[in-house]
Amino acid sequence: MQDKRVENARERVIESISKNMDIYSVTPSVGRLYGAMFFEKDPMTLDEMKDKLQMSKTSMSTGVRTLIDLNMVDKVWRKGERKDLYEVKSDWYQTFTDFFCIHWRKGIEMNRDACKESIAELMKVMDEDLSKEEKMMAEADLDKMSYALGYYEWLNKVVDLFESRRIFDVIDKEDELK
Amino acid sequence: MQDKRVENARERVIESISKNMDIYSVTPSVGRLYGAMFFEKDPMTLDEMKDKLQMSKTSMSTGVRTLIDLNMVDKVWRKGERKDLYEVKSDWYQTFTDFFCIHWRKGIEMNRDACKESIAELMKVMDEDLSKEEKMMAEADLDKMSYALGYYEWLNKVVDLFESRRIFDVIDKEDELK
DNA sequence: TAGTTTGTACAGTTTTTTCTGTATGTACTG
DNA sequence: CAGTACATACAGAAAAAACTGTACAAACTA
Incomplete structure (x- = not known):
């Protein structure tokens, strides 16, 4: 047929x-x-x-x-x-979380390290005598980097939520509802 | 200097x-x-x-x-x-959730629609008389599509979690901790 | 109104990515 | 051991994407 x-x-x-x-x-x-x-x-x-x-x-x-x-x-x-x-792989839930955890984690790590290194550098520079405007610029950059750092910490916890599978406590898998 | x-x-x-x-x-x-x-x-x-x-x-x-x-x-x-x-845009938390909600939602919608359409089609075919093996094939495909559908429902709820900002109840923003 | 300034459409160029066929190394078979 | 089957490294071709300079339309200026 x-x-x-x-x-x-x-x-x-x-x-x-x-x-x-x-x-x-x-x-x-x-x-x-x-x-x-x-x-x-x-x-x-x-x-x-x-x-x-x-x-x-x-x-x-x-x-x-x-x-x-x-x-x-x-x-x-x-x-x-x-x-x-x-x-x-038969577990799509796992596939999904694996992928995003790996990729997000990588990005977070790299950006966080860069921020930390640069913050340390700027803190050091702040102690020395700089021109008024350069000091203000360093100050402003420090603020931005601190904000970024806070965001990366949050995102890290989001990744933890998925990686630890606690996300399934928050959102039940559909096939477990029956 | x-x-x-x-x-x-x-x-x-x-x-x-x-x-x-x-x-x-x-x-x-x-x-x-x-x-x-x-x-x-x-x-x-x-x-x-x-x-x-x-x-x-x-x-x-x-x-x-x-x-x-x-x-x-x-x-x-x-x-x-x-x-x-x-x-x-100054709110990185929002930027993050916006991006993934939009993209995931789009993918979910399209795949879910395709699954639903094909499931309906296969259900219809199942009623008619098919060769044994074709019936088994349709049956197997139906199972796969149902699984996919369940997964998409789950993912949809994950997107809801972010979009509704309830995610911030689960994971506090860092800058709100102080 | 004519004369500027500004953003982008478009065409062409460069770069990157994807895809293919051939060649090669490895692992089986008898 | 030779002979075969298999996966993939590699080089080149084809396709796609990123980037640039020119041209032009819209908005502003005087």
């Missing part, structure tokens, strides 16, 4: 996922790969991916690597199978 | 901000522009920006536009000033 509707229904969702994977800073191609793997019953080989997406095997290799680095896909092992097998 | 240390301290932070603005899907150039505006005492004109960053005025124009679209910068008006003036 030739009912394309099942295929179409799946394809619609894959396409939508692909388009919206930009929140993970991923290209639509890699997004489509993710979507395809998500719906596949069994773990996929690179060759299956390339047939499915009509792209080069090299692209599949780098695409899968990208998704693994993002903690979105696992390499799985199966007895008697020579090819590498890959499947999408 | 020629003490470069104040300038260096500022530059270090600008550079760090610039590097980490990728979490907002913004290029380092636009990030540097944002950093420069952040430290400027007064609202800046496009010409001041171009002098500061040594880039074309066109780039400043499009860069500022980008930042305005992201709700990170405001155009401000000042009596007797012909040039347009721009300044960084």
Whole structure:
């Protein structure tokens, strides 16, 4: 039988996922790969991916690597199978929190370190005799950096909230409601 | 006097901000522009920006536009000033939540709609007589889509948490602690 | 009104990213 | 051991994005 509707229904969702994977800073191609793997019953080989997406095997290799680095896909092992097998991680809640915790944390760390270093430097400079205006400038910059520091502390705690999974106390997972 | 240390301290932070603005899907150039505006005492004109960053005025124009679209910068008006003036929005907590709420919400909406449409389609197909395997495939896809839907509902509530500012009940702003 | 100043649309250039095919190293098979 | 299958490094091609200078429209000035 030739009912394309099942295929179409799946394809619609894959396409939508692909388009919206930009929140993970991923290209639509890699997004489509993710979507395809998500719906596949069994773990996929690179060759299956390339047939499915009509792209080069090299692209599949780098695409899968990208998704693994993002903690979105696992390499799985199966007895008697020579090819590498890959499947999408099944816990989307974890995938989501992993991604943002890692990226936010990195940004926070770097910016906070820069602020701290610069604040220390400015404090030192303030003790010496500077021109009136330079002193005021240093003062103003110190204020800005302190504000930034406060914000980064807050954001760090937000990341803690997700990383510690306490977020699930605040917002219940849907599938646990039944 | 020629003490470069104040300038260096500022530059270090600008550079760090610039590097980490990728979490907002913004290029380092636009990030540097944002950093420069952040430290400027007064609202800046496009010409001041171009002098500061040594880039074309066109780039400043499009860069500022980008930042305005992201709700990170405001155009401000000042009596007797012909040039347009721009300044960084002062509430970083708001900037942060705005950005992620807008982007996440968009992704959620689109994916949820796609899922709902496809689920309806598959339900309809299930009633008709299909081959055994096609029925199983539809069934499996329905499960996946239901899972996705549940996840999107959860994420929607997370966005609500930020958008409603209830997040600040869960995680206090640092500057309110004193 | 004519003459400036200012912001941006647009076209072209440079840079970066994505994608492909070939080549190579590794790990299996017999 | 040779022979095969596989993943990926690498180089080059294609596509996309960032950036610039010019041109022009709108808003202001006198």
